[in-house]
Amino acid sequence: MLLKDFKKIFSSTGRLRNLTREIFILFFTIIIFSLNNLTNTFLFAQDVSNYIKVGGSINLSDNFYSSSGIDRRQPANVGRGIFRTTVTIYDQIQLPFEFYISTQERKFQQPFNQFGVSPRISDWLTLHAGYYSTRISDFTFGDLRLLGGGIELTPGNFKLKVLYGKSRTATEADPQQFFPGMYKQNVYAASIGYGNESVAFFTLNLFHAKDDSNSIKRDSLTINPAENLVSSLRFGFQIIEELNIQTEVALSAYSSNLSAEKLSDFNFPEFFFTPNISSRVDGAVKLQLNFKPSNYWSLRFNGQWIGPGFTSLGYSLMPNDLMEFSVSPSVKLLNNKLNIRAQAGIRYNNLRNNRLSTTSRFTGSFNANWQMSQLFGFDFNYNNNQIKSSHTNDTLKLSNVFNSVTISPRFTFESLGGMNNLNFNYSYQNSLDKNVLTSQSSNNKTHTFGVIHSLSLPTTWSFTTSLLFNKSNTSFASTQVVSISENVGKRFFDNKLNVTLGTGINFIKTTVNDSQLFFNLNSNYSFDKYGSIGFTLSNNNYRADSQSTKTYNELYGNLQYNISF
Template structure:
């Protein structure tokens, strides 16, 4: 029963709060945001394509509410709710008996309430603690959090589940995973954009009792990272920052009970389980930046130790040192914007493997507003990778260059406004082939053109677009073209807005006959009130395959409906 009730009760709650806020106490109580109900329906038909996999679920219902409730001068409560009737976002042999709390905590949903009073804020439900590059920043958790910022003081505490437990099932090709919990905290003093010192700690722990059987290729793990961060405002435009992180990580909690002879692991024994699989290391990021309203130049040195395990990040390349230079300029009243960065990365600093690698990375982006009508955006990037091995069979060397230019034209006339977008990009990729000792070159070219016109005498806008792509290697060739038409019209005093988009594509691989795809999208928006909007859309996709899959045809139909209320 609870799987349907949240949609009803949450909707009633939001609308009742709105009525109270607007009707009774407008000066003291306010409710702003958006509440919406969304439905997607999908089906398909295929001919001579038995292995075709549908791209969407048959029926998907979603409820979404993102709003802020405020009362008085100091209290506000932002909250977000995204729930769905989708059964699961992970594969299981059987759907488990799901309690209400399990339903709310499941990653397919997102429920968060973050009340704030003056300098105190609480985090309830889904949240993603983002402290620093060496501690945590991309792992969402479901739990509790608190942040206090009175004056120049800072204190944060976050605790919650970062991964659900999944029982392994080799017959269903399910690897399994342990339930995982995260604890993160920081305390410091100073100003966010000025001088400050912050001590940070993140701990990640797998629950060994969360699943019934042990996965074959996954061990329960536990780790902790402690990282002091110091930032000094040397002058009005100069800022120095350094972060030193210590990580102690146990890869297998079930490993041999032998304590490594390491001072860092000895200190961590009071916080995590330490055994023969425990490793520890240091990392550091130090930067110096000069910044004004019109320009900034900064240098950064980044060292990631070979044994450093990012507790609060899913992945991080280790055993590397980076030297980076970043620039940003705003010139001639922001008519010229130039940004760029360049750097060198070297790995295998500890000689733990046979080869070392060096990479050169650079990118530059230039935007120029030549006149009220003409603007040009240009970019260039270079990526290089090579190792220092003399043996041809182990040698790795590759270089990529990408250049693009995108002129745009926008001008008004008496009867209409016109926008023309053009673009061209060229990519060259050379890679050393260790099998035959030859360098393999890949060249890719892309050209696009778009034109849109909005009539002033009638609420009609139309447009056409085209794209051409050519990708060629010594072994294969891919050619793709796409043309499209779009139109939009406003009726009933601009309350009803029907629109359509039709596109036709051709995809040719090597000497095969091309695949052809047609897509039609019909959509209409209706504003019942200035803040209440209904949307209905239908998409049809037809794919006729060439000799890559003889006589195969697929037809897909998708219907989408939504109602959204802004406050």
């Protein structure tokens, strides 16, 4: 079966051959280029190493996939390249560069091929150009990648950030794919502050995002262009040596349709914000208290309130309409051999009673780690999550409880000529639906028991044996899985070559008895300063015992080269 999959990958279609040829040409071209430049850099560095230093990394990979018996679940071949380098001048100016390239093209994704540079000059000045990422605050701007420019100043306790760029690329709508389209979105942000976060500080933050309504064709099905303005004040200070507080207060204005009628009573500069009948304004507050009276115990309190109309386009996902509180104590006992951590929190919505019901969530956890001796250790974890709604109608009422318990004793000892690790693991999970109408079809319980033994020999051989039993019961079915696997590893050539072979089988029992045979190969060879090359191959062979499920085979592979300099 493996031989058939290899033939299927490396023959037949010319497109696949072209893709493979292109990635390998790119692969070895950059390798030769890198090695040549490393050699030249070494020779040249004898004169300039005192004031110019070059460092970075290159990652090149080619992934391939083949399947039979089922539809393909990922592309047949994808090549990727990631290049990062940093030039340091006089130990004061840092010029980091990033470049991404991929043979995979998807219409509804943002561009993968990206280039950016963020030079750092001394310890207080950073510039951004091209694609870059940075962060302003929790409520303004944080996880978007911009195409544009920016500057960050941090001389002493003074802090200033100014950013400008494009956060989204225009993409036309495609009704056949149920894609509503995406406007080009331009953003700017600024932050100014002073202080030391470990003692006392404050920052004023501003973020603005606006869709370009002319960047895509519009019709009755196209989404409306939007505009967003968020400002916040973030500050913190030390009340006493053991107690400090940090908080952020934010206000947002959001227009869901730039084409809506403007409000004549408000007059703002167009680059700042243009209120119209689709605009809404709301606020948000976040508070954190940290209390640490000693090295043996501490207490943290977190709370936040986010209004139902609060919106920040500076994050890919910003939840709103919520009130949340949590407390997290931790303690160390028995000369730090026993560590205990706990957490409890509650969240609810419907802050202005404009929903049909209020939904509340409770989360709680307890974790204990006890290293009794060098031979024996013990872990215990408990999690509880609850969600319920205030609906009086049983059809809409929501009341679910999720529990999980994990017990993990572990042993470390010398035997069989090497070092042994023996780990036992038992976990229990249940989901309880308290709705009188849906409880009979929604409850489930899962038991899992596992044993893992690993042996490491001085001859660089290693063996890992795993046994896993899982049983899951629902209202309609019972599933039982028994998994047995073995992994063997060996290092060769003064540990430059590392090879691991693994194989195993799963026995899956439902109303029928299926089986799954899997195999994997992992290898990596180090060329020392010239990088390393790795190859991964895995095969998944599923054998069905009935016509209701399919028998299929999948083959995954990855060839990768990495170098740091």
